[in-house]
Amino acid sequence: MSPTPDAEQSNRQTRYFELPANGEHSASLPDELPPYEALAELQATATSLEDGRIDIDLSSRIARRLSKLVPTGKPPISYGQNQPPAYTETSEKSIRLNVVIQVVGSRGDVQPFVALGTELQRHGHRVRLATHGQFDKFVRESGLEFFSIGGDPAELMAYMVKNPGLFPSMKTLRGGEIQRKRKMVDEMLHKCWSSCIEPDELTGRPFVADAIIANPPSFAHIHCAQALGIPLHLMFTMPWTSTREFCHPLANLKANGSDMSATAANYVSYSLVEWMTWQGLGDIINAWRGTIDLEAIPFSEGPCLTETLGVPVTYCWSPALVPKPGDWPENIDVCGFFFRDAPKYQPEPALEQFLASGPPPIYIGFGSIVIDDPDKLTATILDAVRATGTRAIVSRGWSNLGGDSTGDDQVFFLGDCPHEWLFQQVTAVIHHGGAGTTACGLLNAKPTTIVPFFGDQPFWGNMVHAGGAGPAPIPFKALNSNNLAEAILFCLTPEASAAAGEIADKMSSEAGVRRAVASFHANLPLNEMRCDLLPNRSAAWLYDKKGKKMKLSKMAAEILVESEKVLWNNLKVYQPHPVHIENRRWDPLTATLATLATTGVGMVSSASDIVVKPIQALRPVTPSHSRSASRDRSGDNSKRPSEEDVFGRPAGMDLPSAPTVTKDKDPQHGALAAVKGSASGVGGFFKHYSKGMLLDLPYAVTEGMRNAPKLYGGKAYDPGAVTDWKSGGIAAGKNFAHGMVEGIGGIVMEPVRGAKKEGAAGAAKGVGIGLLNLGTKMGSGAIGLFSLPSQGAYLTLYKNFRPVCRQSNKSYFVEMAVSPEAAAIIQRKKAQYCRFADSNQWNRFDSIMLPNATFLFHNPDGGVITKGDIKYSWSSTKDWVAFFENEFKTMQTIHIVGPAEMEQIGPDEIKAIWAVTYHAGTKENEGGVHGTGGGHYHETWKKVGDDWFMESLRMERLYWKVLSV
Incomplete structure (x- = not known):
């Protein structure tokens, strides 16, 4: 049952959205919380709400125990919060990478990464955006490669909102919703991996990622990075890193x-x-990790x-709105919002007439939010607008x-x-509080009222309010004409306008996308990534023979x-940024029990395979749905409403319209498969037993x-991470030496230390600690x-014989x-290009370019060059020639x-990049205009028969200067 508005208001008073960090809390406390204690109480600590948020009871035992892990003392503030990290080397742009961007979410989540991908392309990287099939056209029209990871953003949100690790209701279980959503997440995990290693879906061009950029909800990112040994950089529009300054945007904190x-x-x-998210998805993630030859991750680490691995994170909001918290380390940056180039728009005459007929109106809108009773909301809006006497665009x-x-x-x-x-x-502006809409309003210096519905929208409402640019957010269920009218009047005050203007002034100086790219480059291990022979390319193989190593x-x-x-x-797969996940143990008892339990589960599972797999192999084949048919329709979002739709939005799992009948199995083949299945079960049983014991x-x-x-109360000695046979031997020696010295010496030293602190009682404690150290160390x-x-x-054998990455490198790492x-041929035709343009031989360009060649010219700021209403963008050679033939009639270049x-x-395709300098001026001997410029041509050339023709041209102008007029 949904809470009443009054109850909502009461709960909201206990939330901690932005609170001062005073550093006055627990001191000498345990370093970590054992995970086996957390598991028993997690369900009672947090409750999932219908609006996608989570109520967290701060009085629960697990919350109190976790509070002891909060870092103490004043946070550092001296690492330059308004500047991106310093570059690790000065030539970060010279290395060209294959970058895959993995994004799960709505169009609003995808759009910032389109802007990011475009900027990365300008730096010479090949960029693939992997997201839901619904956004295929949107991504490709932006000039980026697209890869579908399946799933449906609305359905995924419904799964994560309603079942983030909590026990589902019987109604939900009977409806099969949980299993469908888990299958969808599993599909996305597999396809996120495919997005890292599979060729382009349209052109067949090979691709293996050199680096991954992802938003946190894509889940597969860290695991794909570990499998390939490549850098990962997270980017997101809302905070996902622990801080003392404000709570998680999806959490409602209840003091109780x-x-x-x-x-x-x-x-x-x-x-x-x-923890709640991992509890709901950990088993799916671990099962998928097994398919890419990675070991399972325990609940204590997942x-x-x-945060444990120190993955760099860039947050895509304005520091003018939400400054970087002082307790975030240097690998975390707040860069500013990602804005796309403003689209060209011609308003309808009725809108122009309305705007011209009176004072500027306010804006009220809730975008893609689907409301149960739109008539009631409309009436509320009209009553509030008329009560305030303002004009409004709704x-x-x-x-x-x-x-x-x-x-x-x-x-x-x-x-x-x-x-x-x-x-x-x-x-x-008054809206639902999406990050992009909020950013756009504040960039234009508009006071903002946010009416949040779910998710992170209350967070942005509180941030706007904290900045003085709007009133406190009004939860949609509490919205009425009175509080909406009050919010409108607040936004029209000089104080709100001044605060919004101050935020806009700061935002206008931010270059969010460029700063994010700079942060990405700054966190790359470029020295480890470079090829030793071709330093502008990333290393993928390691040559190791007779002691000679070469990337x-x-x-x-x-x-x-x-x-x-x-x-x-003689070549081995090279991992420029290996990821080592260590299962940290807390004490010998729980370490032993956890290992025995894991080993036992593996043995039981393998033992069941001895019987189950032969049965599956011999079972008659029933008609099965075609995966390819489902895959072909993954980008189609025009399904009819059905009982599987959630909140009126189409479900993410398509059901194929017709089954594909498969031929009966060959009995001999079935018997062989049964024997193999049973043998694999036997092998798995002894593998789990021997490895475990x-x-x-x-x-x-x-x-x-x-x-x-x-x-x-003591400290644990760290002999170093064990990553291969060499480090294992070194760690063993260090750990043995330390254990002997501290174990024996502690019998004497611990009583002495205790006596100095607490006298006789301390000495007695020291004797006990010394005996414990003798045994443990x-x-x-x-x-x-x-x-x-x-x-x-x-680990050495595991790395050398992992089949997945070795196969992916041999299959896809080869570039011709x-x-x-x-x-x-291309060098000669490019020389002709220059000569034909300079000598006005425009009729000869058909010998250089394909008829449907495309052209795009960019300014140094990344925007498309324009002349009046004409954009320097053409989709045919004929149109391009016609423009410049007329443009250069009186000019000499x-x-x-x-x-x-x-x-x-x-x-049959080659990519070419040229540096160009050009001069242009009027043809008169004296006077007129004379200017000079330069930049780079980014071109693709297509083979037709035995000849090559230009297929596309993108000019990136770096400068243009008029020397005389």
Whole structure:
């Protein structure tokens, strides 16, 4: 049952959205919280709400225990919060990478990454945007490669909102909704991996990612990065990193008599939300990790992986609105909102007439939010507008506010209209609080009222209110004509206008997309990523023979192999940024029990396969749905409403319209498959047993004993991470030496230390601690002599024999070298291009370009060059020639291009980049205009028969200067 508006208001008073960080909370407390205690209480601590948010009870035991982990003391503030991180080297642009951007969410979530991808392309990177099939056209029209990861954003939101790890209701279970949503998440995980290694879906051009950019809800990011050993950079529009300054945007904090400080409560909210999410999806993620040859991640590590590993994060909001918290480290940046180029828009005559007929109106709209009773909302809006005497433009949105009414002199009902243009025409804006809409309103210095419906919208409402640019957010269920009228009047005050103007002034100086790209480059391990032979390309292979090691790019490796300088057998997959996830143990008892439980589950599962797999292999085949048919329709969002739709939005799992009948199995083949299945079960049983008893258990006991001193106030010695046989041997030696020295010496030293602190009582405690250390530290050192080298040897073998990444490299890492003949043809035709343009031989360009060649010219700021109403963008050679033939009738030009960078991107396609300097002036001997400019041509050339023709041209102008008039 939904809470009443009064109850909503009461709960809202206990939320901590933005609170001062005073650093006055718990001191000497345990370093970590054992996960086995958290599991038992998590369900009672947090409750999922219908609006996609989570109520967190701060008085619960788990919340109190987590509060002890909050860092103490004043946060650092001296690392330059308004500047991006310093570059690790000065030539970050010279290396060209294959970058995959993985995004899960709505169009509003995808749109900022389109702007980011476009900017990355200008830096010479190849960019693939992997997101839902619904956005195929939107992404491709922006000039980016697209890869569908399946799923439906509305359905995914419904799953995460209603079932973020909580036990589902019986009604939900009977309806099968949970299983459908879990299948959708599983599909997206598999396709996110495919987006890293599979060729382009349209052109077949090979692709393997050199770096990953992702938003946190895409989930697969860190695991794909680990599998390939490549850098990961997270970017998001709302905070997802623990901080004391404000709570998780999806959390409602309820005090319930708790004396927990606001800063601790804020910090704890992030852990609880992540733990709930992992509890609901951890099994799916771990099962998928097995398909890409990665080991399962325990519950204690999964929820906090990105923070534990120090993954760089860039947040896409304005620091003028939400400054970077002082307790965020240097690998986290707040760069500013990502704005797209404003679309060209011509308002309808009725709108122009309304705007001209009176003072500027306010804007009210809720976009794609679907409202149950739009007539009631319309009446509320009209009553509030008339009560304040203002004029208003009301966006109809998906709820069709206003119905068939066209409005009157005071209210205008508007259809689709770009906010970039519309918000310049109004005095204030009232909307649902999406990050993009909020940013657009504030950029235009408009006071803002936010009426949040779900998700992070209350967070943005509170941030706007904290900045003085709007009233406190009004939850939609509490909205009425009175509080809406009060909000309108607040937005029309000089104080609100001044605050919005101050935020806009700061935002106008921010270059969010460019700063995000700078942050991305700054966090790349560029020295480790470079090819030793072709330094502008990323290394994918490691040549290792007779002690000589060399990092090689895909192209360098192919050239050396084809010229028989090296053999494939001498090449190993190179991971420029290996990711090591360690299962941290808390004590020997829980370490032993957890390992035995994991081993037992694996053995039981394999034992069942001995029987189950043969049955599955021999079972008659029933008609099955065609996966390809479903895949072909993944981008179609025009399904009819059905019982599987959620909130009136189409479900994400398409049901194929007709089954595909498969032929009966060959009995002989079925028998062979049954034998293989049974044999795999037997092999799995003994594999789990031997690995668990001989490798995992000794290693777990070693780590449990090593960490045990933390349970009684001591410190755990860190011998270093075990990543291979060499590091395992070194760690074993260090751990043994430390264990012997501290274990034996502690019998004497611990009583002495205790006596100095607490006298006789302290000495007695010291004796006990010394005896405990003797057992734990010496035990860890002794067992570690076997377990640590064994673990290192296992990891070495595991890395060298993982089939997935080896196969992906051999299949997709090869890029073809440009043949001398093709390069000569393109170089000659580019020289002709310059000569024909300078000598006005426009009729000869058909020998250089394809008829349907495309052309795009950019200014240094990234915008398309325009002349009056004409954009320098053409989709045919004929139109391009017609424009410049007329443009240069009275002009003389000289174009000078340098040698080209060429890359074969397909069997019949070559990419070429040229540096160009050009001079232009009137043809008169004296006077007139004379200017000079320069930049780069980015071109693709297509092979037709034995000849090559230009297929596309993108000019990136770097400067243009008029020298005389």
